[in-house]
Amino acid sequence: MSAGIDLDNVCCDFGSFRAVDHVNVSIKPGEFFSFLGPSGCGKTTILRMISGFTDPSSGVIRIGDKDMKGQRPNQRPTALIFQNLALFPLMPIWENISFGLEVRGVGKTERRAKAEELLRLVDLPGAADKMVSQLSGGQKQRVAIARALAVEPSVMLLDEPLSALDLKLRQHMRAELRAIQKRTGVTFIYITHDQGEALAMSDRVGVMSQGKLQQVADPRDIYNNPSNGFVASFVGENNIFAGTVGAVADGMARFDTAHGTFRARVNTTSGKDLKLYVRPEHTIISSFPGAENSLPATVTDVAFEGNFISVHAVSDSGATLMAELRNDGSSAIPVTGEKLHMSFAAERASILPDGLTRGE
Amino acid sequence: MDDLLRRYGPTLTGAFMLLTAFWLLMLVILPNITLFEASFRPYLPVVDVGGPKDFYSFNNYGKFFANSTDTDIFGMNIPLPIHVKIFFGTIYYSTLVTVITFVVAYPLAFYLAKVVSPKSLPTLFLLLFVPLWVSEVLRSFAWWIILALKGPLNAILLGTGILDQPVRWIMGYRAIIIGLVYTYVLFMVFPIYNAIQSLDTNQIEAAQDLGSPWWRTHLRVILPHAKPGIASGSVMVFMLSAGSLLVPALLGSPTSLWFTQTIQQWMLESQDWNTGAAYSFLFLILCTCFVSLVMWVFKVQLTDIAK
Structure with a gap:
């Protein structure tokens, strides 16, 4: 169900500005991989290229060994969790969660059942008929995760989803995200500028700066054996x-x-x-x-x-x-x-x- | 109020209040009350005004239901007063104009709000506004020329081979519909543009990311969000179309009758302002009822429109 992702010499130019510069990385199926870097380092652009909202200027992106060139966002086996979550405020929670299934022509009773099941998975039972505005920040977070999981993606893409939460909740959600990832086995690609998040949750971390992938390693190596001065000083x-x-x-x-x-x-x-x-x-x-x-x-x-x-x-x-x-x-x-x-x-x-x- | 006083001082605040009161009382409330009062009084020669024949009654309103003629409705012959028939015609064609306007305006509004780059937006807005600098009379006349039997539209359609017979555009209600759609389309574009513009683009992308094709994204995410804008645009276009006198007068045909033309006939041709006033109020009340009914059907709140 989960798939690996290969980025092969991927570049992305906006006009004369090179946002992503020859990135090579191979993410294993079922891995929790984080892109860590300061704002403007190109990590969000990488995420948008994987999800299909931005096309790479050159290079190849493969998901599960399949070239994604020409595949539109609604054709890719990815699910993106937006920084502001982008839940649909006019739909009740269960319709939010099952929207991806509605698109796939699943019947109403089945969708409802699936939504209830996912709400239990993210530890939010009984919220099916509430509206988005009735939920707290952490609960919205869970709904966004459930909505993304509903389409059974091979790859989950998370764009700094915890940045809007307060410190306590953020630490709690870290553990929660990690647990959900372990339970579902889906490949997680996580974007963050918070080194604590990246080190605590990830199997491997890719540190980025100036559009370049500076180092890819497990969290301990990133911290203990940084490959260059940027990695050393950005992390710690x-x-x-x-x-x-x-x-x-x-x-x-x-x-x-x-x-x-x-x-x-x-x-x-x-x-x-x-x-x-x-x-x-x-x-x-x-x-x-x-x-x-x-x-x-x-x-x-x-x-x-x-x-x-x-x-x-x-x-x-x-x-x-x-x-x-x-x-x-x-x-x-x-x-x-x-x-x-x-x-x-x-x-x-x-x-x-x-x-x-x-x-x- | 306190805030106003603190910010502008008593003199300026007083001036604001007085001007607003003047506008509201003298230019809105008073003329309407005068007309309302007149609508209940009979049309009399000057010497009889204030005399024994001058009393309040609903006689002027009753004229609306006089003069029944047999009308063919879905194959049934139903006796219908001529003015009631004109009223329903006006409501029907104004609704049609509103629907066509929406169909034209929605893609344009979406394009302006979400597709076009912000850099070229001012130019596009200017292009949309430029026609408004020309008087409505002239623009309607222009349409009259365009739609004429030997006019440019027919010439183009014949020349390109789309038609092999010229179409008589200014027939029945056709030209009125075209003219009204053209005149009021921007009243639909801008409320919808504002509504769509306030939609977070991430919502559209989220729907796409979940596999939604473009039409479902519109149906489930963008349209529901734009509903208040669509509602206020529709109310505006409907009321303006129903209340338009100029376009039906210029682009109408002998077989087209608009309710405003009936009011105009009472007021100017018959010089019977009292009956004209009664018809005006009747029209206002019935249109308001119709709009309220449609809003209720589509579950639109008044507060949505006021936004």
Whole structure:
């Protein structure tokens, strides 16, 4: 029932603007795949190309090994959940859900039964005869999912469907969406600019910027082993140092910066603008200098975030640094103005090139 | 009210109120009351006005039901007063005009609201409005020329071989229908355009995405959303058509009779303003009843139209 999707060298131009630039990705059947990127990165255009509302300028889109060229949106085995959901406000809920079946000529009693069944699946029984305006944001969300599932699509496309919900509901709906996907086995393609959503729900994440797919990997690899500077800095926070790569041995390199010489992991010494990236939670605060990769610094701000404490500091050489401490009582919380040493393990730091840019 | 006072001060607010009151009282309510009062009084020579013969009655309204003639309705010969027959003819052909106008206006309104690029919209609107800069009389005359037996329309249809005999367009109600559709089509286009424009394009795409062919998307998503616009456009076109005097007078044929022409005959040719007033009110009331009935049938609320 679910189908895989292949994007083969897909480009999309709007006039002279290249919104999607040579995207190659192969999404497996039954996979929960997210496109993650800032607004304007081309992720929505990809979704519209898969659903058939926009035609690629070049390249091939295959759904279940079938070329989708010339297939109109109403002929594709996809179901799209719009950012604003686009429920039909003049139809009761059950007609909304069964609209796709009505189109296919299914009889009224059968449609009604199917709608009731789907409402149970999305945990919203008894809402069949309500109108859209009577439902809350989260309930509308469920109806939109049920409406898309009703046509038994091979692929579900979701365009930031949770962005209008409040934080609590959003976290709840994440788990819910994930559960529905597991239950139905349908391939989900999820568009979001929220890294938390993408990492928490997806089997794999494709990070996009400037129309380019920067990296495709599972959420852990995206976070722990970003392939370039864009991925590293878009997903999570970093302390970043500019510099030049020195001697390389066993995947570790010397890195000379204005703030001292560090040692870090390196995959490639080619690529422009190599920088050193290290996560704040991997930055260690101590009153003594570390064995390596250590900087003397002064605390400028301490922000209490609840589950962790964010410590901002500036090194004696002028670099701004950030470290995160778990709020578990295991370490003393520094105060503003305190002199201390900040260091990081070489295995936790990466030397990465800049992200791919448009037209490259 | 408080808001108005705070914003414009007492002088300007007073001026607004007075002007509105003047407009409402002097230009709307007073003439109608005068006409209404006159409609119950007999038409008398000046010397008898205010005399013993000048009393209120429904006699003027009664004339509407006088002069029965046998009329053929669906094969049955039913005696029908001549003015009642004209009234029903007017209602029937105005309804026909409204339906044709809708059929013409809906695709145009949809095209303007959802298909055309916003950049070329002002140009298209201008093209639609330009004909309105010419007086309605001249435009009706233009149609009279176009539709003439040896006019350009017949010439084109004969020249292209679509017809082999010229059509007598100005016969019966044909030319009136064409003229009225032409004159009032924009009153249908714009309310529908506004209604469709307010529809979220995602709704159309959602329907398509669920597999809906274009006609079902229109039937189930776009038309229901545009219903208030269609209703207000239809009421407007119907009332304007039924109340039009110019088009039936210019494009009518000897066999066409429009109710406004009957009123005009009472008022100007017979100089009987009292009966003319009675007919005007009767027409207004009956048309309102008809429109209300149609609105009830199509489940349209008055608040939908006022939007």
